[in-house]
Amino acid sequence: MSFKVLLNEDEMPRQWYNIAADLPTPMQPPLGPDGNPVKAEDLAPVFPMNIIEQEVSQERWIDIPEEVLQKLCMWRPSPLRRAVNLEKALGTPAKIYYKDEGVSPAGSHKPNSAVPQAYYNKQFGIEKITTETGAGQWGSALAFACALFGIQCKVYMVRISFDQKPFRKMMMNVWGADCVASPSTQTQAGRDVLAKHPDTPGSLGIAISEAVEEAVSDPRGKTRYALGSVLNHVLLHQTIIGLEAKKQLQKVGIGKPDIVIGCAGGGSNFAGIAFPFMLDKINGADIEIYPVEPTSCPTLTRAPFAYDHGDVARMTPLLPMYTLGREFVSPPIHAGGLRYHGMAPLVSQTVVEGLATPKAFDQLHCYESALLWARTEGFIPAPETSHAIACAIEEAKKAKEEGREKTILFSWSGHGLMDLVGYAKFMEGQLIDFPLPEEDLRESLKSLEGLPKPVAAKSGKW
């Protein structure tokens, strides 16, 4: 029997891995409204300075503070599981391993960054953190982390999700956080939107505006804003996933996986599992690395590498990334965490380099894969995670056709216990696919016109 590979707490990595130190071509800088690179001090009203320093760091290995390690140990190291029953059902010679990030109190990988972010804010003397959340994964993770450090937490949750997913708000409340529907009457940004569109369902763009406004307008300067993906420091914190997985594979005698897979929305989950293995790839290892996204929001597979804002209201700097255009409105697929118009600049650069090869899957195919998974492996995956599962199953079938033993590794980004409505609709035949029409893509990309263009710098090594 070998269904899981465990690490003891004293085997947990003591450092995060910063891939910025190893990329063959340097990252292009975020740009301010004037078209010039953003300076650290410009971000100081929004983020605490210790996090800003981490955001721009070029150090390869960054120590995880002892107090952060203590909190991560509440659920980490997470199990590396092997999908033995699924392998049998598929009749594949491939070994399918997955890193189970669903074991955290909030049920996803998000607390891996929420905990250090809450810690650094606390160290910097911050008393309150604001954030936005779409489907609620990040908001609940930050609520949990703030409870551990005794920091106030205020979450602006997109109105339509707030109404459709009341359980996420309840989770945040259990951890003592305040969660309001966005747009709200508590900020100028919210009031402005409500005056014009009283019935708006809200958007991440609006919610970001409200959260940032509340952070920067605290007269005592004791409030900051936090983001759950996209930025360098968030991806850095998530590399603990892949660093643990490496040790675990080595424990069962696997020097390297052949394929590494992660679903990719803003990029933090994918980066978490993939970046430590990219280090091996940069050093010559033969590893296929697949970020997986929905065909309805095909940022990496069909959009250009361009400078764009992270939000629709253009409050964030211009970031060099794959982007569908900030005004892109994703169809209502159930994988709420994969509906972002852009992609983390670090992930984008690894795709430009050819270190990662993006793939896209349809929603219905992902739900079919998730059902097969649940009925063989037991655990019910989040809709986001089902994209990685669909890809893993496809690769396991290929291995069978080729008659090749392969090791497939993917990140189980979270469980689906809060997302059962999507499963019910799928089983009732109520869901459809939303492949993005070419003309809609062209229309959406028009918002990029007139912006500076990044150089798609590529070393040509991959």
Add this chain to the structure above:
Amino acid sequence: MSFKVLLNEDEMPRQWYNIAADLPTPMQPPLGPDGNPVKAEDLAPVFPMNIIEQEVSQERWIDIPEEVLQKLCMWRPSPLRRAVNLEKALGTPAKIYYKDEGVSPAGSHKPNSAVPQAYYNKQFGIEKITTETGAGQWGSALAFACALFGIQCKVYMVRISFDQKPFRKMMMNVWGADCVASPSTQTQAGRDVLAKHPDTPGSLGIAISEAVEEAVSDPRGKTRYALGSVLNHVLLHQTIIGLEAKKQLQKVGIGKPDIVIGCAGGGSNFAGIAFPFMLDKINGADIEIYPVEPTSCPTLTRAPFAYDHGDVARMTPLLPMYTLGREFVSPPIHAGGLRYHGMAPLVSQTVVEGLATPKAFDQLHCYESALLWARTEGFIPAPETSHAIACAIEEAKKAKEEGREKTILFSWSGHGLMDLVGYAKFMEGQLIDFPLPEEDLRESLKSLEGLPKPVAAKSGKW
């Protein structure tokens, strides 16, 4: 750092512990409608014979079949965690350990018995299992287990829960089970009730009748019924919890805990954590063992030890147990798993013997304890589990007053992610306590009049 104690798969117990072999006074038999002890063959239309044999076994140790071990390994051995943050918050010298049964795919301890039950039915050639479920924990566990063994599963879910907790039905459907609201039109029992009371909210008693009727009326004889608590074989399967916990405590140098706690509804979770430690107590160890129930359903703390039926419709044999009377209707507390009128005969006998000392807690106090837990330890407990937490906190405070280092161990029977509505109502001040009035208890106990009386056999050793 030592937040959790892990076992490898090869350290998992290979046998279950049957406390019937060690009770100083023999169990009194279940009685049939004629007042005579029930014979094994009387049960054959309802349960497969291999399970009936286990139900009446007097063997101390019973081998866990290899195929069952393989399935249990999907999530077992479960972690033994230490509530370090809570200990600090309480300032207690006590060490609080808890066995996390929430890590199973269905989120509770129930799959520990659902998996072997599905296995034994499969071995016996059974193709379909019927069952009833109240709040849905048992129904979803059995649905999961049946998916693993390729057995059809039909769950009769009490109508009011079916309507109030749609997510549990969705879980069962994900695992391929059929879940219908009870009373249904699919059985004579259901149709009879609907004819008289078309708007009935249903009850466990009615749902049991429907599930048993469907099982016994399969003309091919390929359908059987399964129960998720109360019976000897169910409690037997759950002893893996305590057997693992013992090994885990030994790993951190703790020869025995001072206090063992489990919430008790039908008794399977409590028995699972407690019976292996009762073996030590029978052999002379000094251990306090507390089953914890709600004050609103005080079976062990205020009801008599009597012969009573397991269901309101009197379809089950008479069992010797603590009982509030089979017609007892529990107030609508959120701990749905603790609203049963009776208690497992084996657990009841350990209380008669003085091996276990029951305690009862109010709903509001349990929710307060659960919130303190979630904000220090992160994980959100099920409302049932919060009863064990309330007791553990009380004991940790006592240890502080006494200035004594103690080891407290409890069973975390499941997570509360499917039960967030109860938390929301508690935080909004909408919940109340329901201490059982003396006159209601007297009224409810009238249903025991005229039934045979068991002897409250007590060895006098404790």
